[in-house]
Amino acid sequence: MNAxxxxxxxxxxxxxxxxxxxxxxxxxxxxxxxxxxxxxxxSVLDTRALGLNEKQMIxxxxxxxxxxxxxxxxxxxTGVAAIHPRYKAAxxxxxxxxxxxxxCVGGFFYGANSQKMLEExxxxxxxxxxxxxxxxxxxxKELSKDDPDIPSVKGLAYRDDGAVKLxxxxxxxxxxxxxxxxxxxxxxxxxxxGFTRIKGYVETYHSRGCPNGCLFCVGWxxxxxxxxxxxxxxxxxxGKRVVDxxxxxxxxxxxxxxxMMDEDFNVRRERMEELIEEKGRRNVELPFFFxxxxxxxxxxxxxxxxxxxxxxxxxxxxxEATDEETLKKIQKDLTVDEVDEAIKLFKKxxxxxxxxxxxxxPDDDEMKIKSRFERLDAIDPDMAALQLMTPLPGIPMYEExxxxxxxxxxxxxxxxHAVIKTKHLSKEDVGRLAAWTNRExxxxxxxxxxxxxxxxxxxxxxxxxxxxxxTAEAHARAxxxxxxxx
Amino acid sequence: xxxxxHIRPMDLLMAMQCKPGDLATxxxxxxxxxxxxxxxxxxxxxxxxxxAFGYTLWTGEYKGKRxxxxxxxxxxxxxxxxxxxxxxxxxxxxxxxxxxxGMREDIQIGDYVLADSALRGDGVTTYYVEDxxxxxxADQGLSDQLAAVFNHEFHRxxxxxxxxxxxxxxxxxxxxIGKGAIAVDMVTSPLLTIAQMNNRKATAVLVxxxxxxxxxxxxxxxxxxxxxxxMVDCAFDVIEAIDV
Numbered sequence: 001m002n003a004x005x006x007x008x009x010x011x012x013x014x015x016x017x018x019x020x021x022x023x024x025x026x027x028x029x030x031x032x033x034x035x036x037x038x039x040x041x042x043s044v045l046d047t048r049a050l051g052l053n054e055k056q057m058i059x060x061x062x063x064x065x066x067x068x069x070x071x072x073x074x075x076x077x078t079g080v081a082a083i084h085p086r087y088k089a090a091x092x093x094x095x096x097x098x099x100x101x102x103x104c105v106g107g108f109f110y111g112a113n114s115q116k117m118l119e120e121x122x123x124x125x126x127x128x129x130x131x132x133x134x135x136x137x138x139x140x141k142e143l144s145k146d147d148p149d150i151p152s153v154k155g156l157a158y159r160d161d162g163a164v165k166l167x168x169x170x171x172x173x174x175x176x177x178x179x180x181x182x183x184x185x186x187x188x189x190x191x192x193x194g195f196t197r198i199k200g201y202v203e204t205y206h207s208r209g210c211p212n213g214c215l216f217c218v219g220w221x222x223x224x225x226x227x228x229x230x231x232x233x234x235x236x237x238x239g240k241r242v243v244d245x246x247x248x249x250x251x252x253x254x255x256x257x258x259x260m261m262d263e264d265f266n267v268r269r270e271r272m273e274e275l276i277e278e279k280g281r282r283n284v285e286l287p288f289f290f291x292x293x294x295x296x297x298x299x300x301x302x303x304x305x306x307x308x309x310x311x312x313x314x315x316x317x318x319x320e321a322t323d324e325e326t327l328k329k330i331q332k333d334l335t336v337d338e339v340d341e342a343i344k345l346f347k348k349x350x351x352x353x354x355x356x357x358x359x360x361x362p363d364d365d366e367m368k369i370k371s372r373f374e375r376l377d378a379i380d381p382d383m384a385a386l387q388l389m390t391p392l393p394g395i396p397m398y399e400e401x402x403x404x405x406x407x408x409x410x411x412x413x414x415x416x417h418a419v420i421k422t423k424h425l426s427k428e429d430v431g432r433l434a435a436w437t438n439r440e441x442x443x444x445x446x447x448x449x450x451x452x453x454x455x456x457x458x459x460x461x462x463x464x465x466x467x468x469x470x471t472a473e474a475h476a477r478a479x480x481x482x483x484x485x486x
Numbered sequence: 487x488x489x490x491x492h493i494r495p496m497d498l499l500m501a502m503q504c505k506p507g508d509l510a511t512x513x514x515x516x517x518x519x520x521x522x523x524x525x526x527x528x529x530x531x532x533x534x535x536x537x538a539f540g541y542t543l544w545t546g547e548y549k550g551k552r553x554x555x556x557x558x559x560x561x562x563x564x565x566x567x568x569x570x571x572x573x574x575x576x577x578x579x580x581x582x583x584x585x586x587x588g589m590r591e592d593i594q595i596g597d598y599v600l601a602d603s604a605l606r607g608d609g610v611t612t613y614y615v616e617d618x619x620x621x622x623x624a625d626q627g628l629s630d631q632l633a634a635v636f637n638h639e640f641h642r643x644x645x646x647x648x649x650x651x652x653x654x655x656x657x658x659x660x661x662x663i664g665k666g667a668i669a670v671d672m673v674t675s676p677l678l679t680i681a682q683m684n685n686r687k688a689t690a691v692l693v694x695x696x697x698x699x700x701x702x703x704x705x706x707x708x709x710x711x712x713x714x715x716x717m718v719d720c721a722f723d724v725i726e727a728i729d730v
Contacts, residue, residue, distance in 0.1 A: 443706035445520035452708075453524075453715055470708045 001144030003042035004066035005030055008090035009054055012079060014416050014474045014485040015385070017196035017467040020048045022189070024205040024261060025074040025107045025132060027182035033137040035180045040140050049191035054093060062097050068143055069094060070136055072107035072128070074205055075261050076218050079486035080390055081109050081413035084117070086486070091123035104139060106132040112221040112394025114157035118164045126150075127157040129166060130224030131208070133173050155224060169226045176208065176237040181245050189253045195467035198460055200256030202249055207236040210264040212293065213396075215330050216320070216358070219263050221394035234267055239274025243284060250286040257460045258288040266292035269300050276303065279310040287458055289314040289354075294342035295334050301345055308349045313458035316354035316385070317342060322375035323368075326361055330397070340379040350456035352465075355381040359434060360389030362404055365424035366433060373437045377444070382451050383465060384441050387415040388434050388479070414486045416478045428480070435476035442472045495574035499536075504575060508535040510545050511578040511730055514721055515558025515568065517673065521583050524718040525555040536575075541568060549726055558582060559673055562608035562649055566676035573684040579628060579728055580681050581721050582690035585710070586645060586671040587654070588697040589663055595702055596709030598640035598717065600624075600633060601690040604675040605646040605667045607658075611679045622678035625687035628728075632689055635723040643668035645692065647675030659698055670698065693717055 005026040012019040026044065033042055043064060047057045061069070071087045079086075091103045106128030110117055114129035121127075128135045135155040142148040150158050155170025173179060182204075194201030210219060213232040223230035237245070249255035266272055278284075294317040297304065304312075319339045321327050327334070339355060346353040357376055359369045376384060390413050391401035406427045407419035418431035425433070442448065451457070451465035477483040499505070516522050522542075526532055529546030536543035536556070541564070543556030554577065559565030572580070586599050593599065603623045606612075611622075621644075633642065646667035648654065654670065662670065674690045681688035693713040696703045704710050 439706060445518060446523060448711050449520050449524055449715065452711060466708060469706075469711065472706060 001040050001068065001140060002064070002066045003033070003040060003068040003070065003140045004061065004064060005042065005044045006061070006069050006071050006090065007046040007048055008071065008086055009047045009052065009057060010079065010083065010086040011485045013077065013414065014478050015468050015471050016194075017471055018193065019195055020191065020193050021201065021203045022046075022184070022187050022192055023073060023078075024182065024203055025072050026070070027184060027187060028074075028179065028205070029070065029132060029136045030186050031180040031183035032133060033140060034183055036137050037141045040144055042140070044186045046188060046191070049188045054090070057090070058093050058097055061094060065098065066101055068102045068104060068140055070104050070106070072105050072110065072132060074107050074222065075203070076108055077261060078108070079414050080218060081392055081410045082486035084109060085411045088121055088123055091121075095123055102126065102143060104128065104136065106136060107222065108218075109221045109392060111223050112225050115164055115166050116393070118157040118159070125159065129155045129157055130170050130227060130230065131155070131172055131222070133179065135170055169224055172208070172227070172230055172233060172235065174235060176206070176235050177241050181248060184249065184253055189255070194257065194259065195464050196470075197463045197466065198257050200254055201259070202253075202255045202257070203259050203261045204245060205261050206242045206245070207234065207262040207265060207267075209234045211267060212264070212331075212333055214318075214320070214332050215396040216389065218390065218392050218395060220396065221392050225394065234264070236268065236271055239271045240278050242275055243278035243282060246279065246286050246288070247282055247284045250284055255286060258286055260288060260290040263291060264293055265290040266296040266300065269303070272300060272303055272307070276306045276310050280306075285311060287311040287313045287460060289316070291316040293317055293334065294319070294339045297342045297345065298338055304345055304349045304351065308351055312351060314352040314354060314461045314464065315346060316356065318356045319376070320356065320358045321361070322372045336375060336379065343379055343381050352383065352451070352457050352461040353381040354383040354385060356385045356387055358387045358389055359437070360418065360420050360422060360430050362401065362422050364422040364430075366429070369433045369437070373440065377441065380447070382447070383468060386434060386438050388418055388430065389420055390415050391420060411484050411486070412482060416475060416485065417482060418479060431479040434479040438475050438479075439472050442469045495570045498538075499571060499575055502536060502538045504536045506576055508545065509543060509572065509575040509577055510552035510554040511576060512551065512581070512725055512728060513554040513558070513572050513577040513579065514581045514583065514725065515556060515572070516583040517557060517560040518585070519557070521714055521718060522555060522557055524715065525583070525721070528718070528722055529553060529555060536571075548722055551725060551728075551730065553725055558677070561672045562610045562647060562676050565673040566610040566614070566680055569677050569680040573680065573686055578686055579730070580677060580686060580688035581628075581632070581724060582673065582677050582688065583717050583721055584671055584673055584690055584692040585695045586669040586692035588694045589646070589659065589668055589670060589699060590641070591697070591699045593641050593668065593694055593697060595694055595697065595704035595707055596713040597694045598636065598713065599645060599669040599692045599694060600629060600636070600640050600642040601645040601674045601678070601692065602629060602642055603644045604678045605644055605662055605665055606675045606679070607646050607648040607662065608672070608675045609649050610676050614679055614683060620679070622675060622682050624678055624689040628687045629689040631727050632691055632720075632724050635727060636691070636720050640691070641668055645674045645690070646670045647672060654698060669694070691717060691721070
């Protein structure tokens with residue numbers, strides 16, 4: 001058995017600029033495979049990091065001649081569902097030269113849609129249903145046997161005489177500290193770059209799930225719908241273990257900046273306290289950015305100063321909407337006043353604030369969207385990440401949103417393109433308003449100068465801001481003219 | 487009306503409780519608020535000492551020198567008003583930080599244009615100067631100081647000032663180019679005209695935000711934002727070099 005973790009050629013979110021990050025899913029699975037089944041040979045090919053085109057990818061893979069190729073991602077930030085057409089195109093090319101090589105995909109988007117996507121995608125042989133951590137290594141192990149028993153591998157969609165079948169439900173990894181640290185040593189760490197300019201950039205993933213479970217969240221699609229709302233079953237690496245990983249990245253790989261891609265990093269106060277204590281005590285200086293929730297920042301407001309001291313330079317939290325009715329409907333479980341207060345606290349500590357917000361709810365009309373924007377503008381976060389409603393199958397709101405879907409080309413299902421209409425707006429209107437609000441936000445006199453030049457912010461924050469300001473025109477082309485970036 | 491003139495600049499200053507000496511002899515003026523804010527952040531102990539009609543001026547210190555910063559006007563009429571007021575208040579040196587449209591293909595978004603003189607396409611200066619052929623000039627010495635500290639690429643020449651941004655037609659633009667203009671703005675003519683009439687030293691440096699020849703528009707371009715920031719920094723280097 002010779003397995004290959006393949007990151008095929010693809011772009012990224014337009015707002016991120018030239019952004020080539022390590023695939024955190026591959027790094028974790030490679031570590032698991034190495035620790036649990038050391039007899040299985042495998043390698044890694046990150047074509048984005050190495051700058052390989054499709055032909056170079058195929059030439060390289062042909063030479064490697066792997067038995068199993070795995071593609072997958074854990075993060076929505078790689079491109080939401082727009083990753084699928086890229087994986088499909090890569091698999092199609094692979095099958096032309098290596099028809100006996102098995103292709104497996106998994107992770108984000110596929111986790112909740114394994115059976116359906118396998119039925120629609122003959123280029124794939126397997127799709128992992130739900131969490132990939134144990135299923136992918138077990139599949140590799142099973143395929144290494146002379147007479148593999150595929151139905152015995154839980155959490156897998158596979159073909160049996162042409163019919164797509166689903167094996168049993170795979171339970172979750174309960175304690176992430178039981179997993180080895182990601183196998184960074186197997187990846188071209190010197191090649192990764194964030195937001196066009198940040199060298200030594202690494203994305204990490206230290207927890208799974210989010211206890212809040214907002215109804216629009218695409219995080220649900222990582223998980224097998226047969227589970228018990230698995231997305232909401234929050235599991236973590238301990239603060240100590242997080243620092244182990246940061247220390248490894250800083251000391252061994254020379255990493256300069258980490259963006260923690262956990263959907264909700266600050267759920268547990270004790271973990272944050274442990275992180276602060278360990279990072280300070282061990283003198284791990286690596287600056288970092290994490291995503292969390294505003295109410296937890298308010299709960300832990302006394303921790304912001306020590307967090308900033310140990311390298312917390314930028315934080316993202318979601319707001320999504322500004323009216324009570326919508327917030328209640330999507331079960332966001334926070335108030336705009338809480339977001340406002342969190343932004344003020346961040347300002348006090350010179351931590352760059354980054355707020356996500358959305359347009360494209362079924363009741364949205366131009367006035368509602370512009371009112372939402374006015375409220376966002378008034379509470380004045382440093383950065384705003386606009387997400388156009390992208391109703392992936394597997395999210396709780398899917399049934400409600402499904403009638404509004406007008407764009408079925410998954411290349412555009414990346415949060416940056418309009419794929420739905422609303423009761424009052426066409427897809428084109430939604431795209432135009434997305435471009436309007438993003439340009440308004442990132443050209444506002446005073447804000448632009450603050451995010452680009454304010455000396456209280458870490459220089460990497462300036463570079464992230466630079467990417468968003470610089471890409472505003474390209475963002476408009478994605479939203480209004482359907483230009484593809486992922 | 488029996489009086490020669492309704493309001494003189496000093497009348498207006500006094501009406502706003504601004505007395506001679508409140509402002510510094512060096513003024514750094516701009517239209518866009520973000521440039522004013524960036525300039526204001528460089529001053530020590532800034533004091534707001536003029537505020538009227540939506541125009542605000544602050545005076546503080548920069549490396550031991552008193553400097554006034556604020557809104558010197560967005561367009562020709564208000565620029566004439568503010569320049570007149572500043573002259574009356576005792577300002578001797580005017581540094582204008584503005585923006586313009588390039589009128590040569592090689593003038594890129596984010597470049598700088600240093601105005602040597604102005605082609606008067608505005609209406610307000612006709613109230614100040616009867617000679618239609620009058621071409622106001624920047625102070626050569628001050629402009630040279632600006633050029634010396636401005637270690638970024640810049641273009642130097644005549645700036646055409648218009649009142650009608652949306653009437654920059656082929657005919658009027660080519661006419662201005664034919665008279666030697668390399669860029670267009672909406673402020674430089676009254677600034678230089680009124681400063682010159684009052685025997686004050688004035689110069690203007692402008693960030694290129696669009697190009698009339700190529701049609702490129704960069705009003706929200708990061709190249710413009712970066713250039714504005716550098717322009718403010720360089721202006722303070724000039725202030726440091728001015729011998730007052």
